[in-house]
Amino acid sequence: MGVTSTVLDVTTMRSRLDRLRRHAADAGVTTTVVSPGSDLRYLTGVAGSSFERLTALVVPSDPAVAPVFVSPALEYAGLGHVPLGDLGVEVRTWVDGEDPYALALGGVPGGRVAVSDMTPALHLLQLRDAGAVDQQLAGPVLRELRMRKDEAELAELRAAGAAIDRVHARVGEWLRAGRTEAEVAADIAAAIVEEGHAAAEFVIVGSGPNGASPHHSVSDRVIEQGDVVVVDIGGPLPSGYNSDSTRTYAVGAPREPDVATAYAALQAAQRASVASVRPGVTCQDVERAGRDVLAAAGLAEHFIHRTGHGIGLDVHEEPYIVAGNELPLEAGMTFSIEPGVYLSGRWGARIEDIVAVTVHGVERLNTRPTDLAVL
Structure with missing residues (x-):
């Protein structure tokens, strides 16, 4: 993916994740999957774009269920300074030959899944095959966060x-x-x-x-x-x-x-x-x-x-x-x-x-x- 990151303070990141959960729940969404791009950068500071290896932030709307950050091990090596642990985000890395889609959805509640608008079909369809069958675009949820600048x-x-x-x-x-x-x-x-x-x-x-x-x-x-x-x-x-x-x-x-x-x-x-x-x-x-x-x-x-x-x-x-x-x-x-x-x-x-x-x-x-x- 070629990921990089800019520094966001933990308070800002936590506020944005909490707002995402609330807006997603209000929209009847159980889980939001955020792939690399501007949405992921807004939430975590992690910048980059999607390629063939899956990187994603998986955010259950239920605040009692921890979000998951899935990343190829070779990419996550450059993101160790991103304070995901301070946010209660579980990091799951994977290597070639493993199934990242099952890893991303493991332990995540079923139901309607909102996926970032620019997620490649390569990842969207394999998420569906791994169990995220009821899908919708995450744009209507994420725009409620991003339209109003702080x-x-x-x-x-x-x-x-x-x-x-x-x-x-x-x-x-x-x-x-x-x-x-x-x-x-x-x-x-x-x-x-x-x-x-x-x-x-x-x-x-x-x-x-x-x-x-x-x-x-x-x-x-x-x-x-x-x-x-x-x-x-x-x-x-x-x-x-x-x-x-x-x-x-x-x-x-x-x-x-x-x-x-x-x-x-x-x-x-x-x-x-x-x-x-x-x-x-x-x-x-x-x-x-x-x-x-x-x-x-x-x-x-x-x-x-x-x-x-x-x-x-x-x-x-x-x-x-x-x-x-x-x-x-x-x-x-x-x-x-x-x-x-x-x-x-x-x-x-x-x-x-x-x-x-x-x-x-x-x-x-x-x-x-x-x-x-x-x-």
Whole structure:
């Protein structure tokens, strides 16, 4: 698996495990199986991803039954400092040739088993064969823990926002006519790490017509004078908490005649969505606040994705800011607000900030100006 870990204090870990048990029990779940990924990192600090050998945290909803951490012996050697014993977690290691699935479920109560959403089918089906027949996704249970960030998590997300803001402040060093998108992206990726991230998770440099494709990455297109360029960048801090911010740039005066008017409407839409954020407002209300501004400007058909996504240990997580999501906002929720305008074959623009819901309203975790930056 290639596991590593970040340090979580025992009090935090115990609180999260206790909350998991309560939410799982309320959902009619007997046992939750958490495989490597952001869910396991949230609960224990153990980071990594699943491969062919099973690693899992098995948490019975009954607090009288001890959780179990199952790990290949060759992986657990690097995790001895994780204070699982202090949490009452039983560690069961295994070697090749043994059955880890029977080991994981041994002594665990039967009933409905919730399994991490990103658990590979390789493990999911063998857990079923070992007795976990009544399965469901654990996402609905775990999202209740992870959607509302505590103060330590908010501090990490503020640090991530400040770090990616420092990169956007430097984009003028690299973005100019005559360079390719790929060349600019390589410089930005290096700066993301220089400014405190563990890695550059993604770098989008969409120039001219490429900016009209929201998930364009980079290409060998040579940036031209007059291009509008979408730069969407982010990555994790060493703690695992992520940044994600988009700004739109122009290389000299934009050559397309409708840029100024459309961009002004986009900026107003993004501000309207940010201003709407407060406890009790629904996710779809935030979506509607910005989309209505673009509709009034005749640009609704050119905004072709949701307004935002939650962010934390995953770049995309709950809550999603999208039409139809009636979830009321609560203090501690964090998500992007990123309306865009995309004129196919011509140009595109997007403005993205991460925000946190506060007791009284909203806090922007990205503080760079949102004006079209003419270089």
